[in-house]
Amino acid sequence: MTDYGTPFNYYGPTRLVFGRGVTAGAGALVAGLGVRSVLLVCGSGATRRSAGFAALAASLEAAGVRATVFDKVTPDPHAALVAEAADAARSGSLEAVVAYGGGSPIDCAKSAALAAANGGPILDYVRGKATPSRPALPIVAVTTTAGTGSEMSSAAVTTDLASGQKLGYTNESFFPRIAIVDPENHTSMPTGVTAATGMDALTHAVESYLSLAANPLSDAVNLRVVAMIARSLTRAYRDGADLEARSGMAIASAMAGVAFSQTGLGMVHGFAHPVGARHGIAHGQANAVILPYVMAALARDAAPRMRDLAAAMGACPSDADPRSGAASLVQAIVDLKKGLGVPEGLSGVGISASDGPTLLTDAIGYRSRPRSPRAFSDAELGRLLDSAIAGDLEAAAAL
Numbered sequence: 111m112t113d114y115g116t117p118f119n120y121y122g123p124t125r126l127v128f129g130r131g132v133t134a135g136a137g138a139l140v141a142g143l144g145v146r147s148v149l150l151v152c153g154s155g156a157t158r159r160s161a162g163f164a165a166l167a168a169s170l171e172a173a174g175v176r177a178t179v180f181d182k183v184t185p186d187p188h189a190a191l192v193a194e195a196a197d198a199a200r201s202g203s204l205e206a207v208v209a210y211g212g213g214s215p216i217d218c219a220k221s222a223a224l225a226a227a228n229g230g231p232i233l234d235y236v237r238g239k240a241t242p243s244r245p246a247l248p249i250v251a252v253t254t255t256a257g258t259g260s261e262m263s264s265a266a267v268t269t270d271l272a273s274g275q276k277l278g279y280t281n282e283s284f285f286p287r288i289a290i291v292d293p294e295n296h297t298s299m300p301t302g303v304t305a306a307t308g309m310d311a312l313t314h315a316v317e318s319y320l321s322l323a324a325n326p327l328s329d330a331v332n333l334r335v336v337a338m339i340a341r342s343l344t345r346a347y348r349d350g351a352d353l354e355a356r357s358g359m360a361i362a363s364a365m366a367g368v369a370f371s372q373t374g375l376g377m378v379h380g381f382a383h384p385v386g387a388r389h390g391i392a393h394g395q396a397n398a399v400i401l402p403y404v405m406a407a408l409a410r411d412a413a414p415r416m417r418d419l420a421a422a423m424g425a426c427p428s429d430a431d432p433r434s435g436a437a438s439l440v441q442a443i444v445d446l447k448k449g450l451g452v453p454e455g456l457s458g459v460g461i462s463a464s465d466g467p468t469l470l471t472d473a474i475g476y477r478s479r480p481r482s483p484r485a486f487s488d489a490e491l492g493r494l495l496d497s498a499i500a501g502d503l504e505a506a507a508a509l
């Protein structure tokens with residue numbers, strides 16, 4: 111419960127430039143930062159060959175900004191890839207990093223920008239073995255998906271291949287200087303990516319709203335985000351060219367990034383990170399599968415605020431009884447998942463009960479665990495994970 115007397119900080123230095131076609135102005139915005147050379151970070155697939163990428167590259171050139179393309183980003187970027195990108199930035203004495211893509215290119219760009227400025231392996235900073243003495247190089251994020259929120263956040267996730275873990279790390283200089291959110295760059299997203307990233311954005315808003323660190327500002331943002339996603343996600347999934355729906359998702363994702371930067375996330379992400387790192391499941395897909403099980407288990411302690419989320423999504427009246435409102439939230443998420451073709455349980459994405467113990471070990475150490483509105487014991491987290499693997503919503507609700 112947010113107490114209006116509880117102290118909190120808000121810090122959000124990112125300039126958000128939103129609108130159809132704004133990519134054409136990216137070069138002038140980058141030049142306005144006073145930089146003349148950038149590392150342009152992206153994947154090698156469809157986004158690299160897209161009209162949006164061409165528009166970005168052309169606008170940088172027109173503005174007199176020299177771009178060195180680093181197009182090797184793979185999903186869930188690992189530390190060696192970050193090192194390679196950082197080396198490219200350092201060897202070219204490049205002044206800033208521009209990311210074009212979804213969460214993977216943006217997070218890789220952030221980590222490379224920090225490693226380039228400070229030297230040393232990114233995992234030393236992520237694991238707290240070293241403290242960066244310099245801020246990251248200036249970061250500009252141009253999105254092609256609507257989910258990560260990384261374009262507005264101070265967080266980046268790095269995969270450690272040696273330990274098989276995905277590790278979140280926060281640094282104030284990870285807030286992009288500029289986020290360019292152009293829904294026209296989102297229209298080519300395949301349906302599966304639309305569903306997974308959209309559910310990631312929903313999970314950000316829900317977990318941020320239920321976080322013990324929620325504050326009145328994040329509350330306002332998150333309630334608006336879930337309303338926009340409830341109206342836009344299924345539409346964007348069914349018709350990728352629906353620019354109104356794409357716009358709703360694009361701005362909702364960015365807004366959720368603003369909120370969760372302040373509050374942290376919760377145990378949906380606590381489970382989704384090891385599921386992604388150890389089984390190669392896309393981050394948004396993992397969140398989408400797990401979300402209703404964690405919600406069902408939170409209803410005991412977080413019913414009034416879950417009711418608020420359900421009401422914002424249009425799933426129950428705003429004055430509904432908290433317990434029935436919380437149940438409406440779980441049902442609304444189940445229905446949304448079904449409409450997006452998301453499997454019910456983790457067994458539907460190839461995870462079996464025998465995988466549970468390793469996943470649980472990682473989840474137990476999740477950094478946002480203390481902000482969960484229910485203080486799950488380790489044993490309860492184990493039973494919750496089992497229920498998500500089996501697709502057993504009743505078992506999660508009975509926890």
Ligand SMILES: [Fe+2]
Nearest residue numbers: 258310314393
């Ligand atoms: Fe996420």
